[in-house]
Amino acid sequence: MKKSKxxxxxxxxxVVMLFVFILLFVYSSLNLKNIDYGYxxxxxxxxEKELKEEVDKLKAQxxxxxxxxxxxxxxxxxLNYQYPRSDQFIKVFENK
Amino acid sequence: MIKINKKERNRAFILFIVFSIWVLFxxxxxxxxxxxxxxxxxxxVKSQCNRIFSLHPKRGTIYxxxxxxxxxxxxxxxxxxxxxxxxxxxxxxxxxxxxxxxTNGERKNIKxxxxxDRKFIWIKxxxxxxxxxxxxxxxxxxxxxxxxxFVDEYKRIYPQKTLAAHALGGVGVDEQGLCGIEYSVDSLIxxxxxxxxxxxxxxxxxxxxxxxxxxxxxKDIFLSIDSSVQFFVEKELKRTVEKFRAKRGxxxxxxxxxxxxxxxxxxxxxxxxRIKYTSQRxxxxxxxxxxxxxxxxxxxxxxxxxxxNGVCYPQQVFNCYNGIxxxxxxxxxxxxxxxxxxxxxxxxxxxxxxxxxxxxxLGKEKYYRTLKSFGFGSKTGINLPAEEYGILNSLKRWSNIxxxxxxxxxxxxxxxxxxxxxxxxxxxxxxxxxxxxxxGVDRIVLPEVRKVKILSSSTRHIMTSIxxxxxxxxxxKQAKIEGIDIAGKTGTAKKLKNGRYEDCYVSSFGGxxxxxxxRITMFIxxxxxxxxxxxxxxxxxxxxxxxxxxxxxxxxxxxLDKRNEIRI
Numbered sequence: 001m002k003k004s005k006x007x008x009x010x011x012x013x014x015v016v017m018l019f020v021f022i023l024l025f026v027y028s029s030l031n032l033k034n035i036d037y038g039y040x041x042x043x044x045x046x047x048e049k050e051l052k053e054e055v056d057k058l059k060a061q062x063x064x065x066x067x068x069x070x071x072x073x074x075x076x077x078x079l080n081y082q083y084p085r086s087d088q089f090i091k092v093f094e095n096k
Numbered sequence: 097m098i099k100i101n102k103k104e105r106n107r108a109f110i111l112f113i114v115f116s117i118w119v120l121f122x123x124x125x126x127x128x129x130x131x132x133x134x135x136x137x138x139x140x141v142k143s144q145c146n147r148i149f150s151l152h153p154k155r156g157t158i159y160x161x162x163x164x165x166x167x168x169x170x171x172x173x174x175x176x177x178x179x180x181x182x183x184x185x186x187x188x189x190x191x192x193x194x195x196x197x198x199t200n201g202e203r204k205n206i207k208x209x210x211x212x213d214r215k216f217i218w219i220k221x222x223x224x225x226x227x228x229x230x231x232x233x234x235x236x237x238x239x240x241x242x243x244x245x246f247v248d249e250y251k252r253i254y255p256q257k258t259l260a261a262h263a264l265g266g267v268g269v270d271e272q273g274l275c276g277i278e279y280s281v282d283s284l285i286x287x288x289x290x291x292x293x294x295x296x297x298x299x300x301x302x303x304x305x306x307x308x309x310x311x312x313x314x315k316d317i318f319l320s321i322d323s324s325v326q327f328f329v330e331k332e333l334k335r336t337v338e339k340f341r342a343k344r345g346x347x348x349x350x351x352x353x354x355x356x357x358x359x360x361x362x363x364x365x366x367x368x369x370r371i372k373y374t375s376q377r378x379x380x381x382x383x384x385x386x387x388x389x390x391x392x393x394x395x396x397x398x399x400x401x402x403x404x405n406g407v408c409y410p411q412q413v414f415n416c417y418n419g420i421x422x423x424x425x426x427x428x429x430x431x432x433x434x435x436x437x438x439x440x441x442x443x444x445x446x447x448x449x450x451x452x453x454x455x456x457x458l459g460k461e462k463y464y465r466t467l468k469s470f471g472f473g474s475k476t477g478i479n480l481p482a483e484e485y486g487i488l489n490s491l492k493r494w495s496n497i498x499x500x501x502x503x504x505x506x507x508x509x510x511x512x513x514x515x516x517x518x519x520x521x522x523x524x525x526x527x528x529x530x531x532x533x534x535x536g537v538d539r540i541v542l543p544e545v546r547k548v549k550i551l552s553s554s555t556r557h558i559m560t561s562i563x564x565x566x567x568x569x570x571x572x573k574q575a576k577i578e579g580i581d582i583a584g585k586t587g588t589a590k591k592l593k594n595g596r597y598e599d600c601y602v603s604s605f606g607g608x609x610x611x612x613x614x615r616i617t618m619f620i621x622x623x624x625x626x627x628x629x630x631x632x633x634x635x636x637x638x639x640x641x642x643x644x645x646x647x648x649x650x651x652x653x654x655x656l657d658k659r660n661e662i663r664i
Contacts, residue, residue, distance in 0.1 A: 038295075038303035045305065053171045059157075063165035063255030068327040 153287030156314035266371035287314035320356035340625035391589025394505030401466035444570035455503030526551030586631035605635035
């Protein structure tokens, strides 16, 4: 009688322990996942920041390349273009 | 049943005691750590894995009216020395100094700070990319890596270099606006810093982020300036100032309809990224802060006032006393003597005596009221710092002959921005409109500025026809372009130096076109040109050259019914 009572107690104890273990396992794995997401989030934030900085640098570079003084120099020196003389520009209006 | 003897029982008892002491010790330690020393250990843990960082806001970008970048901030690195050992720091500094460009003053300063045993020493702020790469390589080769460090900082870039420098202004080393639009909209464009708390692991990797204060990025600013217009205005201005070896020059190009500034140039130019090496004289934006006596360009204000008040009318004849007119104990001269001139011819030929006579007929009260309504003696309110008020004496301080001298632009000091606004009153159909350079903030277009009608349509029409004649047959002939009506007025004024008018001049020209339906109002000032000095010879040709380019660039041409061909 006493032995069977002990056995059932042990079984209850085992079930409780198993439940506690599963609970702990789920809790810790969720926590670990959370931390993992934290790492990923930070990586993405850093990447976003880097990309934004890259965009700004490219914007600045583009604007520097489009510097009108530079463009004029290229057009004049490399392409040998010249401004039209005053008598070379004629605006002709079409008849309506 | 197992029998336990006394010896074994004693052993078990001792073991129990030892075990109990061990357990009690652990419990004691746990309670001590968890309860009594809780705050001490929690702060230790926090200091090891919690970090709070300040987040620097990015300064907003400045664009022109076409969306081209005029100023932008990009992230760079700044290098510093953590001076723990003087000898070691000096050794590292010598190694670094060969790899980066530093001025002699900066080198001296760094050495001085190392010798004074300062713990934190800036080596160079806002390094170039290639400089950072070189220094990073040096840091990796160092035995004590912590001596040399880097921090992230923003650096202001002006990709168009000197273009629109005076309008843009510049920023200091901490990205604070120092002058120009950078200064006047600093609170908008600067943004607000934030704070972030992060949790880091044993390897120093961040795994949790909490914003204590969200950073607010600076707003982007859109200016009314057009880079292309600004470019050729600056080019032509430089050519004129250099040709006449003038002290300085300024050109303002304005949209006649809404008074928005398309170009604002002041020569000598400067590079906004080298603002700390630029003298105060060069930094001064002549367009808003150069005070001068306007001379004959001011006659358009006088004529407008006389017509508006009904004291003069077209074709009215005035005696011009053959070039010499005595008033009280002063004498007024004309460059070319005239016997009699009509009201229009006085403006067209720019007769000082004729203007004085109109002024005397008008009377000081009426003239003063007009000057106030044109906004002289007060700031225009343009969004640029260091704007001068100009000098307009109160009516009480006017002498009996003040009105005569004020009629041809003396005894008053104005700025080029005030003059362009005055010319634009006629161009815009009689409205006084506040000049504006700020078009929008963060893609939100700012509302149109308020217009105040100060001249009637008839006055405006008469004034326009007089100003067209100034360019066609009068003193402004060198601004004439075949096929397009330009309304303008020349000005040549002596400069007041040490209380006396000396033989150095300010040449100016103001005008608008196409005269019948104005799109552009422009004002030019050339300070102390050498050789030629008349406004019609110095400023008018510059007006013509800029106008030619504007006509093509903005595709401004009059209606077909008048002409079928324009030669520019």
